[in-house]
Amino acid sequence: MKLITAIIREPQLDQVRESLIASGITRITVSRVSGHGAQRKEEIYRGKRIVPNLIPKIRIDIAVNEAFVDPTIDAIVEAARSHDGMDGEIGDGKIFVTPLEQVVRIRTGERGGAAI
Amino acid sequence: MRKRLMMLAVFLGVGVISVMAAESPEIDSGATAWMLTSTALVLLMIPGLAMFYGGLVRSKNVLGTMMHSFAAMGVMSVLWVAVSYSMTFGENVLGGWIGWNPDYLFLQGIDQTIMEGGVPEYVFSMFQGKFAIITPALLAGAVAERIKFKSYLLFITLWGLLVYNPLCHWVWAPDGFLFNLGADGAIDFAGGTVVHISAGVSGLVAALYLGARRGYPQRQMRPNNLVITLIGAGLLWVGWFGFNAGSSVSSGLTTAQALTATQVAAAAGALMWMVVELTHQGKATALGFASGILAGLVAVTPAAGVVQPAGALILGAVASLVCYFAIMLKDKLGYDDSLDAFGVHGVGGIVGALLLVFFIRNEWMANASEAIGGIWTVWDQFVVQLAAVGIAIVYALVVTIVLLWLVQKTVGLKSTPEEEMQGLDPSYHGERGYGMLNPN
Numbered sequence: 001m002k003l004i005t006a007i008i009r010e011p012q013l014d015q016v017r018e019s020l021i022a023s024g025i026t027r028i029t030v031s032r033v034s035g036h037g038a039q040r041k042e043e044i045y046r047g048k049r050i051v052p053n054l055i056p057k058i059r060i061d062i063a064v065n066e067a068f069v070d071p072t073i074d075a076i077v078e079a080a081r082s083h084d085g086m087d088g089e090i091g092d093g094k095i096f097v098t099p100l101e102q103v104v105r106i107r108t109g110e111r112g113g114a115a116i
Numbered sequence: 117m118r119k120r121l122m123m124l125a126v127f128l129g130v131g132v133i134s135v136m137a138a139e140s141p142e143i144d145s146g147a148t149a150w151m152l153t154s155t156a157l158v159l160l161m162i163p164g165l166a167m168f169y170g171g172l173v174r175s176k177n178v179l180g181t182m183m184h185s186f187a188a189m190g191v192m193s194v195l196w197v198a199v200s201y202s203m204t205f206g207e208n209v210l211g212g213w214i215g216w217n218p219d220y221l222f223l224q225g226i227d228q229t230i231m232e233g234g235v236p237e238y239v240f241s242m243f244q245g246k247f248a249i250i251t252p253a254l255l256a257g258a259v260a261e262r263i264k265f266k267s268y269l270l271f272i273t274l275w276g277l278l279v280y281n282p283l284c285h286w287v288w289a290p291d292g293f294l295f296n297l298g299a300d301g302a303i304d305f306a307g308g309t310v311v312h313i314s315a316g317v318s319g320l321v322a323a324l325y326l327g328a329r330r331g332y333p334q335r336q337m338r339p340n341n342l343v344i345t346l347i348g349a350g351l352l353w354v355g356w357f358g359f360n361a362g363s364s365v366s367s368g369l370t371t372a373q374a375l376t377a378t379q380v381a382a383a384a385g386a387l388m389w390m391v392v393e394l395t396h397q398g399k400a401t402a403l404g405f406a407s408g409i410l411a412g413l414v415a416v417t418p419a420a421g422v423v424q425p426a427g428a429l430i431l432g433a434v435a436s437l438v439c440y441f442a443i444m445l446k447d448k449l450g451y452d453d454s455l456d457a458f459g460v461h462g463v464g465g466i467v468g469a470l471l472l473v474f475f476i477r478n479e480w481m482a483n484a485s486e487a488i489g490g491i492w493t494v495w496d497q498f499v500v501q502l503a504a505v506g507i508a509i510v511y512a513l514v515v516t517i518v519l520l521w522l523v524q525k526t527v528g529l530k531s532t533p534e535e536e537m538q539g540l541d542p543s544y545h546g547e548r549g550y551g552m553l554n555p556n
Contacts, residue, residue, distance in 0.1 A: 010548075011176070011538035014330075018537075045546060056548070 001100040001113060002069050006060045007033070008080040008093040013058050019079035020062075023071045027116070029061040038090050057093065063100055065113045073097070144234025150367035151239045157358025158246035162189055162253055164351025168406070169257050170549075171345030172455050176539025177261045178340055178549035184256035187269060188249050192276050196245035197223055203281040204244070208291045215285045215292075233366050243362060244284075251280050251311045257455030258319030261337075262329045262536055265544040267529045271322075274519045279318060279512055283310050287504070294504050299484035299492040302504035303476075305374065306363035308418025308469040309508040316462020317509050318516040320453060325520045326529060328452035330536050342402050349406035353382055356413045360420040374420035378413065381432030385412020388436035410460050411439040415468030419475070427475025435467040469505050473498045 008016055013030065020028060034054040043050055064072050073095055081092050105115040166185035173181045192200075199221060206217030219225025229237040252272040259268075286292040287302065287310050294302045294309075304310060329337065339345060360378040364370035389408025394400045415435030416428050423431065442463040443456055453459060473494050484492040523529055535543040542548065 011542045014537035015534075043546075 001103060001116065002064055002066065003098045003100045004060075004062045004064060004069065004072050004076075005096040005098070006062075006076045006080070006093060007035070007037075007057050007095075008060065008076070009091065010056050010058050012080045012093075015079040016060065016076055019075045020072065023075040025062060025064070025068065025072050025075065027062070031059045031061075033057050033059045037094070055091070063103055063116050065116055069097065140228075140230045141232055141234050143230055143236065144367075147233055147365075147367040148235050148239060150371065151235050151243055151362060151365065154358035154362025155239060155243040155246060157355045158243065158250070158362065159189075159355075161352050161355030161359065162186070162246075162250055164348045164355055165250065165253055167344045167348030168352060168410075169260060169348070169455050171341040171343065171348065172339045172403075173261050174337060174539070175340040175550055176541055176548075178541065179545050179547055180265065180540025180543075181256075181260050182549075183265070183545065184260070184268060185253040187265075188253040188256070188272060191269060191272055192249040192252065193245060195273065195276055196241075196248050200248055200276065200281050201241050201245070203277070204248075204284040205241075205289050206285075208289075212286075212291070212293050214282050215289050231365075235365060240365060243365075244288075247307055247311055247359075248276060248280055248284070251307075251315045252276055254311070254315040254457055254461050255319045255322065256457075258323040258453045258457035259326055260454040261540065262326060262454075262531050264528060264531055264535075265540070267523050267527050270527060271519060271523050271529075274522070275318065275516065278519065279314060279515050280310070283314050283508060283511065286507075294507065297503060298497065298500035299488045300480070302500050303422055303472060303497070304418045304469065304504065305421035306360045306417045308414070308465045309504055312414045312417060312461040312465030313469065313505060313508045314512045316458040316460075316465055317512045319457035320451075320462060321513055321516045322520060323453045323458070324451055325517065325524075328450075329454065330533060332452045333447070333450055339403065346402055346406055349409050353409055353413065356382070356417075360417060364421065370421055373424075376425055377416050377420045377423050377428035380425045381412040381416030381419075381428040381435075382409050383412070384429045384432035385409060385415065385436035388412075388433040389440055392437060392440050407439070407443075407456070407460060408436045411436040411464045414461055414464035415471075417465070418469045419472035422477060422480050423472055423475040424477050427472075431468055431471055431475065434471060435464045438467050439463050466505055466509075470498070470501050473501055 006016070010032075017028070017030075020026070034056050036053070036055055060076070062072055076095055081088055102111060103113070103115040104111050108115075162185050166182040169185065170178050170182040201223060202217050202220035203214045206215030206220055209216040217225070223238070223241060226237040226241060231237050231240055252275055255272075255275070256263075256268065263271075286294040287304050289295060294304075302309070331337075356378055357375055361371045361375040364374055386405050386408035389404050389411065390400045393404040412432030412435060415431045416423070419428065419431055439456075439460050443459040446453055446456070446459055476494070476497065481492060481494070481497075484497070520529065531540065531543065
C-alpha cells in the first residue's frame, strides 16, 4: 500500500479530479495548502508584474494498493501538467509516494488492502 | 409611477425651460427627501444581490458572479444617462415601440425640471435608472458560473436597450400602451412585469440556450458561503422598501401602503417557504428562508400600491409556495437555471401580477369604474393583467433569443470547459475571492 500525495495548481483541481475518476480512483482527500517551491513565474496583476510569495496550492492525498500506484500517478500528471494551453511549466506541482503501513476502515474495522 | 407625476417636461425644449422655470411646481422637500432615500435604497439592492448570488456559487466563481451585478451598475448607469432615459420616458416613436426625446440624451433637458409631484426630475430619472441596473443583474443568476465575462457585458448592453427599455416604456411611460390598457392601465406598481418577469423569462431562455454547467445535475454544486447569501437577502429586503415604497414617487399615503404591503409579503413568503420545507423535507434551510423572502417580495412588487395587508400576506405566501414547487419541477426537468432567476423572479412575478387582481382595494376599483363610466370588474382587470404578462413574456423571450444568437456569433457565449473547470475568477478576473486559508 502506498500513500500518494500530490501538490497541484489550485485551478487544476477539477481536471485532476475528473482524470482520477476516469481512471477508477474515486477515494481522495483534498485540502488547500500554501507553500513555495521552484515556481518563480511572474504573474501580472492589475498591470504590475509580481512574484507570488506563498502560493496557494491544492493537496490531494490518495491511499492506494500497489496495482493502482502507476495509474494514479499517470492520471494526476496528465491532468495537472497542462495549464492555460502550456505543457509542462514550473509550478505544475509534485507527487510524493510514501509507504503506507496500515489502513483501517472505521465502519467495519477491516484492515489492510481491503480497507482502502 | 402614477400618470399625474410624469406628464411634465415630456415636450420641454431647451429654450422653453427658462420660461417654464418660473411656473414649475414648488419643490416638495418631503417627497424629494424620500425619493432620494429610495434611490439609494434601490442601489443598495445591487450589492445585496451580488452577495446573495455570490454566496450561492462555488468558491472559484464567487468574484465572477458578484461582478455580474457590479458590472451592471457600470454598464446600465452609463446607458441610462446616455440614451435609456430617453428611450423609456420619451414620447412614443416607431409606433410606440420605444420612446424618444432628444432633450433627455445625457439628461441635458431636465437640468432645471421639477415634476408635478414636487420632485426634481433628476431624482425620478436616477430612481428609474436603478431599476434598469438590477434587472439584468437578476437575469445573470440564470447563467451564473458558465458565461464569458465579455459576452455578458455585450449581452446586457443589448438586452438593456432592446428588451428592458421598450418594456419599461410600455408599462410606465404616460403614453405607453400597457400603461393605458383597460380602465386604468395594467397594474405594475414597481416592476413585476418590467423587472421580474422580463429578467426571469430571459434568464430561463439564456440558461437553456447556454446549456448546463459542467457536471450538472449529477455533481453537487454546493453554495460556498450561505452567510453572505443571508446578508445579501437581508440587504435586498431593506432595499426593497425603496423599490416598492419609492415607486409611489411621493411621500404620503400610497408610500405607506406600499411599504406595509412589502413588509407583510416578504415575511409571509419567508414563513411559508420555511413551513413547506419543514414538512416536506424535514429541515428548514437558511437558503429556503432567504428564497421565501425573495418570492414574497417579488410577488408584491407589482401589487404594492393596490393591495391591503391581508392581500399582501396571501400573495407572498402563495407565491412562495408556487416558487418552491417550480424549483422542485426544475430539478425534475433538469435544466440549469443556476440560481433560480426564473424559479423565483419569473414565477413569483407572474403569480403576483395575475393574482393581485383578487386583492385590489375597493377605492382603486371604484376609480377604474368611474374612468370608463360603467362597471369595471376584477375579471376585466384580470384580462388586462394577463395581456400585460403575456406580452412581457413573449417579447422578452423572442428578443432574448435573437440577442443570444447575435452574441454567440460575434464573441461567443459559453465558457470553454477549461475556463469553467478552473473557475470564472482566475479565468476572467485573475483573482481569487477568498484568501482566508492562505497564510499570506
